Amino acid sequence: MLKKLFAPTDMTVGSPWKGIVMFTLPMLIGNIAQQLYSTVDSIVVGKYIGDNALASVGSTLPILNMLLVLFIGISAGATIMVSQYFGARNRESLSFTVGNSITVTAIACLLLILVATPLIRPVLILLNTPDSILEGCVDYLTISLVGIAGMAYYNILSGIIRGLGDSFSTLIYLLIATVINIVLDIYFVASLNMGVAGVALATVIAQGISSVLCLIKLSKMTEYFDFGFRCLKPKKSFVVTLIRLGLPSGLTQAIFSSAMIVVQSLTNQFGELFIAANVVIMRVDGFAMMPNFSFGTSLTTYAGQNVGAGLYDRVSKGAKQGTLLAVLCSSVITGAILLFGKSLMGVFTDTAELVEMSYRLMKILAVGYIAVAVTQSLSGIMRGAGDTMTPMWISLITTVVIRVPVAYGISYLTRTAELPVGRCECIQISLLASWVLGALLTLLFYRLGKWKTKAIQ
16 A cells, blocks of 8 residues: 555546545645745744844745746656656656756756856845845845755656656655754754744755655656666757747746736835735745645646547546636635634734734735636646646736736825825735636636647657
C-alpha cells in the first residue's frame, strides 16, 4: 500500500472524478504546506518584529513572483510533456524531457542571479516603496534571489513528478521542508534577531532541501525513464517544445506579476497600514486559492495523460466532474471567510485597526474564489491538452485591460481632500472584476474546443 502511494498513477483508467480527487488531495495538502512558508514568515515577522517588517515582506512578493516566471514556464512545459509522453508510453521522449528540463533550469538560475541582483534596489525605489521598509525589502529580495535555485528546482522537479501521476511524494517533501522552515524562522528571528533577512534565509534553506528530495526521488524512477548524463545534454527538439509549451504559462505569470507590480505602486501610496493589510489578505488569499490551483494542476496531468492516450471523451468527462468539485470546494471556503475572516486576520497581527481593515477588504474578494475555480479547472484541461496560448491571452485581457485600468480608474474617480489617493478598495474591486471576466472567457474558449487539436505530435 505504501509503495503504491509513492508510485506514478495511470489516470487513463478508472472513474475520472475518483482519480482526480485522489491525485488532488495530496497536492492540496502540499500546496497548503507550501503556502505555510510565506504565512509563517508573516506571522513571525508580524509578532516578533512589527507591522512595518510585515509590510516589507509583503511588498517584495510581486517582484519575487516576477523573478519566478522563467521557472513557472519550464515547470508547466515539463508537466505537459511528461504527462503526455507517460500516457503514450514513450520512454525515450520522457527521458529527454526530464533531463533537458533540469539543464535548462540550471542555465536560467545562473542568468537570473547575474542580471536581476543589481536591479533590486532601483526597482524598489521606482515602485515608491516607503523609506521605512526599503532596507527590509532589499534584504529579503537579495537573499531570496541568491538562493533561488532551491525554489526553482522544487517547482520544476515536483512538476515532473506530478506529470507522472505521483502527487504523494511531493506532499511528503513539502511537509518536511515546511517543518524545517518553521523551526528556522523562529530560531533566526526570535533567537538570533536576524529580522527580515532571517525569514528569507529560513525559506531558502527549506526550499533547497525539498528540491534535493525531489531529485533523489527522480533518480530512483528508472523503471519509467532513463536518468543519466545522456539525457541532460540539451536536445533542440525537446528544448524547443519545452519553451513552446511553457512560454505562454510563464508569460501568463509575467503578465499577472507585472500587473501586481503596477498595482503595488498604487498600493504603496496608501501607506504602511494598507500595505500591511494587503499582506494579511494575500496570506489568507493564498490558502483560499489552494483548492483552485490544486484542481487546476491535477486536471492538467489528467488531461495530458488522456490526450497522450487519445481518450478525448474521457478528458471532457473529467473536465466537468473536476470543475464541479473545484466550485464546491471554493463555495465552502467563501462561506468560511465570510463567517470567520476576522479571526483569521487576527492571527497575523495584534493591531485592531489592521485586523478591521484586512477583514473589510477581504470580504470584497470572497465570492471571486468561485469564479477562479472555473478558470483554473478549465485552463488546466486546456494546458494539459497542449493549448497554453489561450489561458495566456485570457490572462492578458483580464489583467492589462481590466485589473490595472479599473484599479487606477476607481482610485482617480474617488479622490477627495480627505482621500488624496482615492479609496483603497479600488485594489480589491479591480481584482474581483478580473476574476469574474476570466471565468466567463475561459468557459467560452473551453466550449469552442480548439484545445482538442493541440496535442504534442
